[in-house]
Amino acid sequence: MYRYDEFDAQVVRERVAQFRGQVARRLAGELSEEEFKPLRLMNGVYLQLHAYMLRVAVPYGTLSSRQLRKLAHIAATYDKNYGHFTTRQNIQFNWPQLRDIPDILGELSEVEMHAIQTSGNCIRNVTADPFAGAAADEIEDPRPICELIRQWSTFHPEFTFLPRKFKIAVTGAPKDRAAIKVHDIGLRMHRNAAGAPGFEVVVGGGQGRTPMIGKTIRRWLARNEILAYLEAIMRVYNLHGRRDNKYKARVKILVHEIGAEQFAAQVEREYENSAGQTRKALPDADEIRRIARHFAPPIGEAEAKADDGEGAKKLRAARAADGGFDLWCRASLAAHKIPGHAIVTVSLKPAGGIPGDATAEQMRSVAGLAERFSHGEVRVSHEQNLVLPWVRAAEVHELWRGLRDSGLAAANAGLAGDIICCPGLDYCTLATARSIPVAQQLGVRLGGTKRQRDIGGLSINISGCINACGHHHVGNIGILGLEKKGREFYQITLGGSADENAAIGDIIGPGFAAEEVGDAVDMVVGTYLKIRRAGETFIDAYRRVGAEPFKEALYAA
Amino acid sequence: MNGWIVSANDLVVGTVVYYAADGWSGDIGDAAVAADRIAAKKLLAASESAVRDNRVVEPYLVEVELCRGKLSPLRLREQLRHRGPSVAQAGG
Numbered sequence: 001m002y003r004y005d006e007f008d009a010q011v012v013r014e015r016v017a018q019f020r021g022q023v024a025r026r027l028a029g030e031l032s033e034e035e036f037k038p039l040r041l042m043n044g045v046y047l048q049l050h051a052y053m054l055r056v057a058v059p060y061g062t063l064s065s066r067q068l069r070k071l072a073h074i075a076a077t078y079d080k081n082y083g084h085f086t087t088r089q090n091i092q093f094n095w096p097q098l099r100d101i102p103d104i105l106g107e108l109s110e111v112e113m114h115a116i117q118t119s120g121n122c123i124r125n126v127t128a129d130p131f132a133g134a135a136a137d138e139i140e141d142p143r144p145i146c147e148l149i150r151q152w153s154t155f156h157p158e159f160t161f162l163p164r165k166f167k168i169a170v171t172g173a174p175k176d177r178a179a180i181k182v183h184d185i186g187l188r189m190h191r192n193a194a195g196a197p198g199f200e201v202v203v204g205g206g207q208g209r210t211p212m213i214g215k216t217i218r219r220w221l222a223r224n225e226i227l228a229y230l231e232a233i234m235r236v237y238n239l240h241g242r243r244d245n246k247y248k249a250r251v252k253i254l255v256h257e258i259g260a261e262q263f264a265a266q267v268e269r270e271y272e273n274s275a276g277q278t279r280k281a282l283p284d285a286d287e288i289r290r291i292a293r294h295f296a297p298p299i300g301e302a303e304a305k306a307d308d309g310e311g312a313k314k315l316r317a318a319r320a321a322d323g324g325f326d327l328w329c330r331a332s333l334a335a336h337k338i339p340g341h342a343i344v345t346v347s348l349k350p351a352g353g354i355p356g357d358a359t360a361e362q363m364r365s366v367a368g369l370a371e372r373f374s375h376g377e378v379r380v381s382h383e384q385n386l387v388l389p390w391v392r393a394a395e396v397h398e399l400w401r402g403l404r405d406s407g408l409a410a411a412n413a414g415l416a417g418d419i420i421c422c423p424g425l426d427y428c429t430l431a432t433a434r435s436i437p438v439a440q441q442l443g444v445r446l447g448g449t450k451r452q453r454d455i456g457g458l459s460i461n462i463s464g465c466i467n468a469c470g471h472h473h474v475g476n477i478g479i480l481g482l483e484k485k486g487r488e489f490y491q492i493t494l495g496g497s498a499d500e501n502a503a504i505g506d507i508i509g510p511g512f513a514a515e516e517v518g519d520a521v522d523m524v525v526g527t528y529l530k531i532r533r534a535g536e537t538f539i540d541a542y543r544r545v546g547a548e549p550f551k552e553a554l555y556a557a
Numbered sequence: 558m559n560g561w562i563v564s565a566n567d568l569v570v571g572t573v574v575y576y577a578a579d580g581w582s583g584d585i586g587d588a589a590v591a592a593d594r595i596a597a598k599k600l601l602a603a604s605e606s607a608v609r610d611n612r613v614v615e616p617y618l619v620e621v622e623l624c625r626g627k628l629s630p631l632r633l634r635e636q637l638r639h640r641g642p643s644v645a646q647a648g649g
Contacts (some may be wrong), residue, residue: 027569029611047614049638051571080646097570354644425634426642434637436644486632 001064001377002147002294004112011154012109015116019043020102027099042122044115045101048429054093054101055118056108058380060128060146060170061089065367065376070111072363078104083363085348085356087420087471088167089127089380090118094427116154121162123153123234127169129177130381133295134343134389136335139189139197142172144292145226152227159234163241164249166234167206170199174500179382181205181214181502182474184251185233188500192220199226203233203263204255207468211504212252215260217267224288232271236263298375298390299338307340311394315342318397325400327449328411333396340393344374346386346403347410347418351443354436355421356384365406373399382471382498383420385413415452416460416525417443420471424464424481425488431464433481433488438462438517445518446525455525458538461496474498476539477524478505479517490517494524494550495542506547509555520554527553558623559631561597562588563604564638565613573638574613576604581613585628585639590621 004012019039026036040046044055056071063071071091075083078100079093086092096104108114117124126146133141149168153159159166169183180186186202198220205214221229237251240258255263319326334343346366349355358366366386370378373395374388381387391399403409412418419442422428424435439462446452461475465482472478478493489511496505512520525538527550532541542550562585563576574581575588582588591597597618604616620631630636637643 027611033608033614047566047571049634050573050641051566082646095571099569354646357646425637426644433633434643436642440644483633488633 001062002059002143002291008112008151009109012112012114012116015043015114016102016105016109019105023098023102038120040098041119042116043101043105044118045098046119046429048094048427049425050427051095052098052101053427054096054104054115055086056091056093056113056115057118057125058089058091058113059150060126060132060143061130061380061382062128062132062143063378063380064111065370065378067111067113068363068367068370068378070107070113072360072367074104074107075363076360081361082357082359084354084423085358085380085384085386087382087384087422087469088125089130089382090125091380092423094423119165120160121164121166122160123149123156123162123166123168126150126153127167127178127183127382129171129173130379130385130387131177131334131343131389132172132379133297134336134338134341135173135175135177136337137175138173138337139191140172141292141295142170142187142189143295144288145187145199145223146170147291147294148227148288149230152230159238162234162238163243164246164251166237166251168230176498176500176502177381179471179474179498179502181500182207182211182471182498183214185230186214187226190220196222198222201229201233203267204252204260205502206250206252207471207473208250209247209466209468210250210253210256211468211473212256213502213504214252215255215263217260217264224285228274229267229271232267232274235270235274236266240266297338298377299341304338304340307338309340311340311392315393315396322397324411325397327453328400328409329396330453331411331413331415331449342391342393342396344388344391344396344399345381345413346388346408347413348385348408349412349418349443350407350410351412351417351446351448352440353443355419355439358386362406362408365402366408369399369402372402383413383418385418411449412452414457415449416446416455416458417452418459419443420459420461420475422463422465422470424462424470428464428469430467431481432466432483433464433490434514435462435464435470435479435481438479438481438490438514441518442521445522455529456537458525459496459498460521471498472496473504474502475505476542477521479521482511484511488514490514492517492520492524492554494547495539497539508547509551523553524550558592560590560592560621560623561594561600561618562590562621562628563601563616564588564619564635565604565607565616568611568614576600576607576616581607585621585630588621588628590623590628 201218202214379387421439425431463470493505577587
């Protein structure tokens with residue numbers, strides 16, 4: 001994992017001291033709310049419905065067990081004993097007091113964490129494949145590039161006051177687990193004809209009130225050109241992005257209005273013009289190698305080569321002997337690049353629970369299990385789950401028992417019960433309807449693991465407003481909560497997808513009252529089960545037959 | 558009977574508070590009620606001195622219904638602010 005150097009540590013320490021002073025001046029009346037608001041937002045502090053909310057950055061979703069323990073400590077000491085993992089791989093605390101926040105940030109700085117770039121019109125925390133470094137299908141670990149982008153973008157004076165917030169996602173694998181096509185910039189690693197790894201550059205994706213799939217503006221870009229090229233994109237956006245209307249200020253609108261080709265041409269021109277100045281300022285190869293060394297797999301080559309298949313054999317035997325464990329394995333294990341190892345997803349979606357929430361005890365428990373079984377490393381996924389990336393196959397059964405003891409063994413990762421859900425109107429000041437109760441209701445209605453296995457891979461995403469923090473546009477089934485004449489109602493979209501075949505879902509028809517949503521989703525799932533062909537997932541079936549059979553089932557009566 | 562009250566968040570703690578005859582209260586039952594829009598505007602103006610005194614953040618008017626002696630906000634958003642999240646909290 002990346003460790004702060006002296007500059008990182010100093011920057012974060014100074015930032016905490018600066019914010020401590022700003023809070024003191026606010027509480028003493030020397031700063032008005034109007035003056036203080038942009039300052040607190042730059043430090044991740046929002047004012048929500050019931051209280052302040054602190055959003056803490058988890059760069060590219062990577063956490064150490066020490067950091068997770070600190071988050072647990074903060075939840076227990078300064079909040080109501082829980083935290084909420086978000087669709088941007090961050091964590092939010094819903095109840096901190098303003099007077100405590102400088103102390104919280106001070107505690108975070110002790111473990112190399114902060115809340116910088118979790119709000120405001122800047123380049124936000126960079127997100128990545130939660131399986132980065134470990135996935136069997138990966139070309140290269142994308143996190144050294146993410147870290148480079150983090151260092152470059154942190155307090156970048158040119159990009160601190162952009163027209164609007166800006167989100168970058170990176171994947172090093174062909175299977176897109178980072179939803180790169182619905183980000184302002186998505187970077188997908190692949191090899192060129194000569195076999196050299198580089199990045200496809202996708203720009204102008206996003207969700208919110210104007211959902212769009214990003215457009216490719218560069219098929220392949222060498223890794224050492226990334227920062228200069230990103231700088232060119234940011235300059236074109238900073239110059240031409242609209243500042244007169246916040247709803248039209250994201251880069252996706254600019255790309256859409258001038259066209260991807262024209263946008264690409266401007267970026268290339270800027271890239272060529274600025275190349276002389278900027279490329280010189282880029283970190284040299286030694287610095288990139290220095291960063292990359294932090295992300296070396298914690299499993300040595302000798303251990304990897306020594307795998308004799310006994311671990312996998314032991315895992316197979318445990319699965320054969322225990323049906324419950326086997327069901328969990330089917331949902332939770334992913335193929336690892338190192339023989340004899342597995343990537344384990346820890347679902348934060350117990351039936352009837354709040355998606356993404358974890359208690360302080362659960363965080364401590366995962367931290368302890370990560371120390372025992374995953375070289376002390378944890379990931380946060382944009383699906384609001386946790387991931388243990390370095391688990392020996394031989395130890396998966398023991399890990400599962402530990403998770404089960406902490407109420408963390410829901411066997412639904414990637415299945416219908418693995419619902420993505422924003423905080424909605426229960427917490428969020430922007431929301432128009434509640435989303436958590438809908439997720440809870442569906443989590444129970446969708447039934448146990450066996451039924452969910454029968455349904456197969458299905459993403460259900462719920463947002464409590466058009467800002468789409470719950471990623472409803474890219475859910476196979478998307479649910480958007482709105483308010484109409486003082487009552488909550490829910491619009492359903494079908495056919496969305498956040499992977500390498502990303503698609504925005506189609507609005508299926510008029511919305512449903514809160515009490516009707518469960519039946520509507522049952523009807524959609526039931527229709528799929530009737531029409532599917534052997535081995536066909538929900539999204540494949542939808543792409544084959546279109547919306548009509550679902551519309552008919554939902555509205556014909 | 559419908560009316561208006563003023564709500565805000567406490568500056569230091571962030572919790573929901575209501576403007577009352579003798580200051581700010583966490584209990585909606587203590588809220589001062591304006592019976593019409595003109596009175597509501599005056600109530601909001603009066604509450605804004607607390608902003609200057611650094612006690613609350615962003616006060617605004619909330620429409621309420623007075624039923625059997627109890628004040629109840631009309632909009633769901635305000636009902637949730639008054640009662641708290643409608644879902645049990647993970648750590649609770």
